[in-house]
Amino acid sequence: MSSSSAAPAERPSMREALVSAAFRLFLERGYEQTTVDDIVALAGVGRRSFFRYFPSKEDVVFPDHERCLADMTAFLAAGDEEHEPVRRVCDAARLVLRMYAENPTFSVQRYRLTRKVPGLRAYELSVVWRYERALAEYLRGRFAGRPEGTLQADVIAAAVVAAHNNALRSWLRSDGVGDAGAAVDRALGYVQREFGHAAEPAEPPVRVHPLPGGEGGRPDDVVVLVSRRDAPLWRVVQELEAALGRA
Amino acid sequence: MSSSSAAPAERPSMREALVSAAFRLFLERGYEQTTVDDIVALAGVGRRSFFRYFPSKEDVVFPDHERCLADMTAFLAAGDEEHEPVRRVCDAARLVLRMYAENPTFSVQRYRLTRKVPGLRAYELSVVWRYERALAEYLRGRFAGRPEGTLQADVIAAAVVAAHNNALRSWLRSDGVGDAGAAVDRALGYVQREFGHAAEPAEPPVRVHPLPGGEGGRPDDVVVLVSRRDAPLWRVVQELEAALGRA
Numbered sequence: 001m002s003s004s005s006a007a008p009a010e011r012p013s014m015r016e017a018l019v020s021a022a023f024r025l026f027l028e029r030g031y032e033q034t035t036v037d038d039i040v041a042l043a044g045v046g047r048r049s050f051f052r053y054f055p056s057k058e059d060v061v062f063p064d065h066e067r068c069l070a071d072m073t074a075f076l077a078a079g080d081e082e083h084e085p086v087r088r089v090c091d092a093a094r095l096v097l098r099m100y101a102e103n104p105t106f107s108v109q110r111y112r113l114t115r116k117v118p119g120l121r122a123y124e125l126s127v128v129w130r131y132e133r134a135l136a137e138y139l140r141g142r143f144a145g146r147p148e149g150t151l152q153a154d155v156i157a158a159a160v161v162a163a164h165n166n167a168l169r170s171w172l173r174s175d176g177v178g179d180a181g182a183a184v185d186r187a188l189g190y191v192q193r194e195f196g197h198a199a200e201p202a203e204p205p206v207r208v209h210p211l212p213g214g215e216g217g218r219p220d221d222v223v224v225l226v227s228r229r230d231a232p233l234w235r236v237v238q239e240l241e242a243a244l245g246r247a
Numbered sequence: 248m249s250s251s252s253a254a255p256a257e258r259p260s261m262r263e264a265l266v267s268a269a270f271r272l273f274l275e276r277g278y279e280q281t282t283v284d285d286i287v288a289l290a291g292v293g294r295r296s297f298f299r300y301f302p303s304k305e306d307v308v309f310p311d312h313e314r315c316l317a318d319m320t321a322f323l324a325a326g327d328e329e330h331e332p333v334r335r336v337c338d339a340a341r342l343v344l345r346m347y348a349e350n351p352t353f354s355v356q357r358y359r360l361t362r363k364v365p366g367l368r369a370y371e372l373s374v375v376w377r378y379e380r381a382l383a384e385y386l387r388g389r390f391a392g393r394p395e396g397t398l399q400a401d402v403i404a405a406a407v408v409a410a411h412n413n414a415l416r417s418w419l420r421s422d423g424v425g426d427a428g429a430a431v432d433r434a435l436g437y438v439q440r441e442f443g444h445a446a447e448p449a450e451p452p453v454r455v456h457p458l459p460g461g462e463g464g465r466p467d468d469v470v471v472l473v474s475r476r477d478a479p480l481w482r483v484v485q486e487l488e489a490a491l492g493r494a
Contacts, residue, residue, distance in 0.1 A: 125372045151413045151434050155441075158409030159402045166401045187398050194402075194441055237484055 015053045015063070017043045022060045023109060031061075031117045058123045061110060065127050068099045069134065076138040085142040086156060086195050089135045090188040093164040096131060097184045100168060104176030111172040132161045156195050163187040262300045262310070264290045269307045270356060278308075278364045305370045308357060312374050315346045316381065323385040332389040333403060333442050336382045337435040340411040343378060344431045347415060351423030358419040379408045403442050410434040 021043035025034040036057055040050050054060045072092050079088050100107040114120045136157035143149030167187040171180040268290040272281040283304055287297050301307045319339050326335050347354040361367045383404035390396030414434040418427040 122369050122373055125376055126369055129372055148437060151410060151437055154409045154413045155406045155438060158405040162401045162405030163398060166398045190395060190398055191402060233484065237480065 014043075014045060014049060018045070018050055018053060019060055019063050022057075023106070026061075026113055027109065031113055031120065058120060061113065061120055062123065062127060064099050068096055069127075069130055071095050072131065072134050076134065079138070084196070085139055086160075086192055088142075089139060089157065089160050090192055092135060092138070093131075093160050093188065094181075094184060097164065097168060097180060100172075101180045104180075108172055108176045111169075128161060128165070132157050135160055152195075156191070159191045159195065160188065163191045261290075261292060261296060265292070265297055265300060266307055266310050269304075270353070273308075273360055274356065278360055278367065305367060308360065308367055309370065309374060311346050315343055316374075316377055318342050319378065319381050323381065326385070331443070332386055333407075333439055335389075336386060336404065336407050337439055339382060339385070340378075340407050340435065341428075341431060343411065344415060344427060347419070348427045351427075355419055355423045358416075375408060375412070379404050382407055399442075403438070406438045406442065407435065410438045 018039060022034070022039045025038050025042060029038075034057075036047060036050055039057075039060070040047050043050075050060075054063070072095050075092050075095060076088065114124055136153050139153035139156055140150050143153050146152065164184055164187065167183040168180065171178060171183055265286060269281070269286045272285055272289060276285075281304075283294060283297055286304075286307070287294050290297075297307075301310070319342050322339050322342060323335065361371055383400050386400035386403055387397050390400050393399065411431055411434065414430040415427065418425060418430055
């Protein structure tokens with residue numbers, strides 16, 4: 001568990017003691033059967049101390065998401081025009097993975113608990129939604145002025161979150177064994193291949209020569225494309241789509 | 248409001264009367280300030296009748312999602328191998344749009360209410376999650392056996408939901424004016440263009456000739472691609488990626 005926190009910094013160990021006591025009780029008795037009073041009694045502190053760090057019992061289950069959301073927002077805000085936008089949101093998603101991978105045992109325990117308690121699943125969905133909105137807002141800014149900018153931003157943000165969570169949950173289901181980072185890289189690589197073209201600049205050197213036909217060509221007509229090796233792939237595809245009559 | 252329901256069918260009008268009374272009170276007094284007792288008093292029925300149709304006060308806000316989820320699941324189950332999978336999940340998402348578009352006034356009222364009440368937003372997120380899982384489960388089945396099948400299924404399901412909701416929410420924010428169906432078609436078209444290749448069979452006739460170089464080619468080397476006009480675009484792109492050294 002990380003010691004950093006948005007809560008008062010003078011006594012980080014109390015916060016950690018509360019999380020630790022809470023999880024011990026959740027695992028022994030179950031989440032629903034554990035009260036905040038039980039948690040503070042085991043941690044040896046008062047109720048007010050608990051609520052200084054956590055607004056509710058649910059929040060002690062996800063003690064690091066607020067910090068991680070703040071880190072993600074700061075990371076995205078620190079980006080500039082030189083960062084390819086899809087790559088940037090994939091890198092932002094890796095901050096979430098890092099939080100889980102910092103402490104596999106805790107992450108796996110929490111995953112099992114969350115599967116069992118509907119209230120915690122709902123809480124988790126709202127956290128995931130906030131990550132997704134942070135990514136989407138960043139992309140909306142980068143895609144501003146495009147006709148379909150907000151649509152592309154929302155779709156790509158959702159795809160990044162889904163890919164990240166697909167890999168993260170596989171890792172959690174396998175009890176945190178294996179390289180979570182490599183799995184998430186693989187999953188995000190799929191999204192980058194699908195959408196990485198969405199933000200590259202225009203005007204690459206590509207020429208397509210449909211032979212012989214033009215518009216009404218037959219399916220087995222031949223298309224010849226000549227491209228510089230450094231032409232952006234999306235531009236090559238755009239030319240091809242036009243030539244094949246599928247744009 | 249549709250009259251169909253998963254609840255007892257003998258008196259559909261009571262269910263509608265409850266929804267109607269609930270929304271009148273939500274709009275007059277606010278959601279939090281309205282109790283189930285207030286709703287049943289206005290509708291002229293007893294508390295037990297309310298709970299026969301709706302498990303909680305939140306459920307009366309979303310009276311048709313259970314039916315729509317059942318319709319979606321049935322629609323997907325009725326598909327066969329001939330349906331292109333990405334198109335099929337896009338068509339399934341259109342069932343949700345149809346439910347909203349059936350009654351624009353009600354949908355817009357609910358949208359405004361949901362923006363204001365955190366508990367309803369959380370409820371809505373859980374409903375959206377269930378739609379997304381229904382789409383993902385269908386795609387996982389269709390993509391079974393592929394190395395990255397579950398990843399692709401999860402990402403495409405999330406993209407479909409995000410595109411649908413982007414268009415739906417624009418329409419709701421504009422007070423239900425304009426053609427919601429056309430907006431959703433446009434949004435889903437983007438997803439189909441990005442992912443429509445994900446389920447096509449392999450082996451199209453495409454050949455790429457990198458000239459002169461091979462692996463270590465310079466950026467301004469020329470690549471020549473020869474393709475039949477009917478070659479699937481994704482296959483052309485795959486060949487290009489390999490030739491350009493970006494696969």
